[in-house]
Amino acid sequence: MRVLTLIVVGILAFILLYVLIRGIGSVLSWSFWADVPREGLTEGGIFPAIVGTLALTLLSILFACLIAIPAGIYMAEYAPKGWLKSSVDIMTNNLAGIPSIIFGLFGMTFFVVGLGMGDSLLAGSLTLAIMALPVIIRTTEQAVVGVPHDLRQASIALGATRFQTIYKITLPVALPRIITGIILSVGRVAGETAPILFTVAALYLPRLPHSLLDQVMALPYHLYILSVSSPEPDKSLPMAFGTALVLLLLVLGLNLVANAIRSHYKKKFKL
Helix, strand or coil: CHHHHHHHHHHHHHHHHHHHHHHHHHHCCHHHHHCCEECCCCEECCHHHHHHHHHHHHHHHHHHHHHHHHHHHHHHHCCCCCHHHHHHHHHHHHHHHCCHHHHHHHHHHHHHHHCCCCCCHHHHHHHHHHHHHHHHHHHHHHHHHCCCHHHHHHHHHCCCCHHHHHHHHHHHHHHHHHHHHHHHHHHHHHHCCHHHHHHCECCCCCCCCCCCCCCECCHHHHHHHHHHCCCCHHHHHHHHHHHHHHHHHHHHHHHHHHHHHHHHHHHHCCC
């Protein structure tokens, strides 16, 4: 088991080191971070793509949490055992296994065309939010179920209602594990290409979005274009590795922030 773990860690370290070595030259340039792309994406920077990826990731996680956390609490605290709960469990598990390009096709037909949002930040964020739902629902449900039953009984014995017990006792104790699910979802939605390809990503848009109905550039799609569609591969390849490194750093930074929040609540409500 230890050997297999070391092999997995070694493979991961090799990939990270390879991307770091190939992309560090571009990343060390300030213009790469702060400029807009120029000359057919072979010069300039990736600032609009960084802002677009951050906006897509944060909005999609916000939309997902607004639906998934209440749904997970309901499944753990209120849903009676039976065919309905079993059906929701099965559908949640199946939703987690659907290929991302199917989500992209759904987002295009439902949000972009059906609801008339067009290719926009809103349509892309909602599509990515649906992808994040299963993980956050499942981790929220398991986190709430894992809270010791004695805490609930003590709260109700002191006169608190069931809702007050969930809001004041259960949810704060379960929060560190809920944040773990959010961290996993951040990594997935930040790196997806297929869903944003159909719903929001622009090939070349050297400006920042002004509203939720604007298109944006995004790092995963920008990386894809630089890698396979550039007319000058010799110039675009270093920028592609630089973009990949920035995407990794972005996901790592978001995960570190989420981990810091989780550690704070874990210490605060340590049982």
